[in-house]
Amino acid sequence: MAIRDRLSGNEAVATxxxxxxxxxxxxFPITPSTEIPQYFSSYVANGLVDTEFVAxxxxxxxxxxxxxAEAAGARAITATSSCGMALMWELLYVASSxxxxxxxxxxxxxxxxxxxxxxxxxxxxxxxxxxxxxIYSETxxxxxxxxxxxxxxxxNKEVRLPVMVCQDGFITSHAIENMELxxxxxxxxxxxxxEPENYLLKKENPMAVGPYGISAYYMEFKKQQxxxxxxxxxxxxxxxxxxxxxxxxxxGFFEEFMMEDAETAVVIIGSSAGTGKAAxxxxxxxxxxxxxxxxRVFRPFPMExxxxxxxxxxxxxxxxxxxxxxxxxxxxxxxxxxxxxDLEDRPKTINYVYGLGGRDITVExxxxxxxxxxxxxxxxxxxxxxxxxxxxxxxETRKDVEYKRYQLENNNWRWQSNGx
Amino acid sequence: MVYNFKEEMExxxxxxxxxxxxxxxxxxxxxxxxxxxxxxxxxxxxxxxTSCLEVSTYLYPYTAYEDSYIHSAFENAAATCGGVETxxxxxxxxxxxxxxxxFITFGGDGGTYDIGLQSLSGAMERGHDMVYVCYDNEAYMxxxxxxxxxxxRFADATTTPVGSRSYGKIQNKKNLTEIIxxxxxxxxAQTTFMGNFKDLHEKSRKAIYTEGPCFLxxxxxxxxxxxYEMENLAEICQLAVDTCVWPLYEIEEGVWKLNYEPKKKVxxxxxxxxxxxxxxxxxxxxxxxxxxxxxYVDDQWERLLKKCK
Numbered sequence: 001m002a003i004r005d006r007l008s009g010n011e012a013v014a015t016x017x018x019x020x021x022x023x024x025x026x027x028f029p030i031t032p033s034t035e036i037p038q039y040f041s042s043y044v045a046n047g048l049v050d051t052e053f054v055a056x057x058x059x060x061x062x063x064x065x066x067x068x069a070e071a072a073g074a075r076a077i078t079a080t081s082s083c084g085m086a087l088m089w090e091l092l093y094v095a096s097s098x099x100x101x102x103x104x105x106x107x108x109x110x111x112x113x114x115x116x117x118x119x120x121x122x123x124x125x126x127x128x129x130x131x132x133x134x135i136y137s138e139t140x141x142x143x144x145x146x147x148x149x150x151x152x153x154x155x156n157k158e159v160r161l162p163v164m165v166c167q168d169g170f171i172t173s174h175a176i177e178n179m180e181l182x183x184x185x186x187x188x189x190x191x192x193x194x195e196p197e198n199y200l201l202k203k204e205n206p207m208a209v210g211p212y213g214i215s216a217y218y219m220e221f222k223k224q225q226x227x228x229x230x231x232x233x234x235x236x237x238x239x240x241x242x243x244x245x246x247x248x249x250x251x252g253f254f255e256e257f258m259m260e261d262a263e264t265a266v267v268i269i270g271s272s273a274g275t276g277k278a279a280x281x282x283x284x285x286x287x288x289x290x291x292x293x294x295x296r297v298f299r300p301f302p303m304e305x306x307x308x309x310x311x312x313x314x315x316x317x318x319x320x321x322x323x324x325x326x327x328x329x330x331x332x333x334x335x336x337x338x339x340x341x342d343l344e345d346r347p348k349t350i351n352y353v354y355g356l357g358g359r360d361i362t363v364e365x366x367x368x369x370x371x372x373x374x375x376x377x378x379x380x381x382x383x384x385x386x387x388x389x390x391x392x393x394x395x396e397t398r399k400d401v402e403y404k405r406y407q408l409e410n411n412n413w414r415w416q417s418n419g420x
Numbered sequence: 421m422v423y424n425f426k427e428e429m430e431x432x433x434x435x436x437x438x439x440x441x442x443x444x445x446x447x448x449x450x451x452x453x454x455x456x457x458x459x460x461x462x463x464x465x466x467x468x469x470t471s472c473l474e475v476s477t478y479l480y481p482y483t484a485y486e487d488s489y490i491h492s493a494f495e496n497a498a499a500t501c502g503g504v505e506t507x508x509x510x511x512x513x514x515x516x517x518x519x520x521x522x523f524i525t526f527g528g529d530g531g532t533y534d535i536g537l538q539s540l541s542g543a544m545e546r547g548h549d550m551v552y553v554c555y556d557n558e559a560y561m562x563x564x565x566x567x568x569x570x571x572x573r574f575a576d577a578t579t580t581p582v583g584s585r586s587y588g589k590i591q592n593k594k595n596l597t598e599i600i601x602x603x604x605x606x607x608x609a610q611t612t613f614m615g616n617f618k619d620l621h622e623k624s625r626k627a628i629y630t631e632g633p634c635f636l637x638x639x640x641x642x643x644x645x646x647x648y649e650m651e652n653l654a655e656i657c658q659l660a661v662d663t664c665v666w667p668l669y670e671i672e673e674g675v676w677k678l679n680y681e682p683k684k685k686v687x688x689x690x691x692x693x694x695x696x697x698x699x700x701x702x703x704x705x706x707x708x709x710x711x712x713x714x715x716y717v718d719d720q721w722e723r724l725l726k727k728c729k
Binding site: 023024026050051052054055056057058060061064065066067068069070071072073074076090091094098200201202203206207208209210211212213214217 | 463465467474475478479480481483485486487488489490491492493495496499500501502503504506507508509510511513514516517518519521538539541542543545546
């Protein structure tokens with residue numbers, strides 16, 4: 001019998017960690033992921049896990065600890081956000097190129113410039129090429145479920161890559177939802193024991209990790225990493241199928257919402273998909289064939305599958321909760337539009353950058369987006385491809401409306417300013 | 421246990437020959453000397469910061485280490501070693517490992533005095549059962565002899581070059597051993613390659629077999645950066661100690677102890693003139709540099725003597 005509970009996203013992930021009972025956690029606090037190591041420390045303090053919790057002096061050392069522990073033959077986890085991940089940046093590459101399946105709970109938060117503690121995806125998107133598997137969650141339930149699937153994926157011998165499980169800072173990390181937990185023993189059986197073939201502490205086989213990889217070998221290392229990422233696609237689906245058997249909850253590379261006969265669609269990542277689905281529901285009631293695709297797995301990127309799912313759609317809006325300053329669109333847009341290129345009859349595609357630094361996106365915003373793509377579907381004229389939505393404009397005529405919104409956000413700030 | 425040079429030298433090497441370090445380099449001597457202090461039956465995991473040592477001893481697909489080895493980045497060797505040691509504790513607790521392992525980290529002065537200082541301080545404070553060894557060659561030798569905070573005043577380094585308006589490095593050397601001692605670690609010491617290696621050996625042994633975070637700072641000359649003839653290595657180390665530029669001392673459970681007091685302090689000039697990096701100090705009109713440097717060494721020595729009383 002599944003266990004019904006009400007948990008915040010952070011507590012949900014910490015619960016998954018407790019149930020898994022990993023060997024080592026290295027962590028340094030950063031909002032909004034701070035609660036994960038806090039909850040976990042209390043499990044350690046109360047003897048609920050066997051884990052060695054290492055309260056390091058920085059995120060850089062947190063990732064260093066995890067890499068070393070994993071190389072030594074232990075299962076290692078961490079949690080971080082934003083600048084914390086940015087400080088780990090160099091070592092994200094070390095973990096993936098050393099093929100060490102560290103698992104990270106990333107609670108997405110904007111990157112500094114200016115400092116901001118609220119949600120967007122600029123941290124994980126900035127690290128998108130670091131060779132980590134990236135799985136995103138819309139809800140607390142998904143954050144929990146994804147974390148439980150992470151180790152069987154990353155530790156698979158065909159993969160051996162680190163995995164980050166992402167959820168949206170504050171929006172899910174601090175919001176409490178009803179959810180279904182799996183029994184401890186079932187989680188443990190599902191995740192299994194970590195049994196690496198070779199590790200530093202293996203008595204019969206001393207091992208060296210982290211060589212100087214000269215040009216004569218470096219490219220082979222990278223090619224093998226690329227192959228591992230390709231292999232991860234099948235493993236992700238296999239693990240999802242097993243997970244469905246265990247829980248009845250179905251996961252794939254992405255979720256298709258009202259896509260079967262959709263004429264237009266929005267492609268999005270994370271918690272804002274819920275708002276998008278509400279807009280789609282409303283449009284469907286008006287008889288408009290709107291649909292939505294929520295990307296769950298961004299690395300490896302499900303290129304062919306996404307193209308197939310969008311092949312019958314006339315116009316698509318790809319939503320990015322991160323800037324990439326390419327002057328040509330966000331990171332998801334670049335990937336999604338590239339995926340569509342191979343279609344004979346491809347949909348018109350535009351990009352919206354939204355929600356930066358915790359800026360709200362509303363059902364009305366989605367209505368506006370769908371209006372735009374229905375118009376594009378009809379006219380065949382895309383217009384400006386790279387767009388932003390939800391920001392105040394230097395436009396006198398819209399000043400009153402936008403000002404109200406500005407006040408509301410300032411009020412929100414009061415409860416959000418609970419430390420960095 | 422009485423130190424027997426011959427017996428120690430007969431132990432199997434744990435750093436294999438064929439590594440790519442320069443002839444006359446102190447780093448490989450430091451590594452060999454420290455690892456020789458391990459009991460042959462004990463296993464070790466060696467951690468290394470990115471450095472000359474790293475790129476010379478583990479160039480894929482060859483490793484010069486007989487023990488397990490991990491290198492991750494430049495500034496995180498201490499945290500990396502702490503991670504391995506943590507994994508060891510938990511795997512041992514779970515019964516997955518039976519053997520005894522020792523954890524030894526090697527970092528150059530760049531990876532220790534400078535970019536790795538935070539990671540080192542964190543690991544020392546957390547109390548991992550490990551030895552951090554700094555092989556101090558007084559500059560960033562791997563990237564081409566740039567100054568570090570371990571570079572002594574007046575040294576000609578590529579980012580403190582001697583020029584018409586520059587006499588080399590302006591600042592004095594950072595005192596890292598004292599900084600680590602301030603962490604109240606159970607054991608911290610300074611040593612170098614002297615005579616029959618007794619001092620290096622005994623300090624390494626103490627550091628490895630003392631529980632908790634221990635620190636060794638080993639002056640490890642670099643022929644390229646210091647510009648000396650490689651066969652002069654031992655003589656330069658002896659002069660560093662006899663001039664009191666590099667005093668041999670240890671701090672054991674908070675007690676400071678001087679391990680070697682020269683019968684007669686040798687003038688600093690004798691140490692400086694063996695090295696090309698100080699050549700400009702001997703030019704006419706630069707006599708004040710040698711005087712200043714001598715005064716600094718004397719002051720530091722007096723301070724140390726007070727601590728060791």
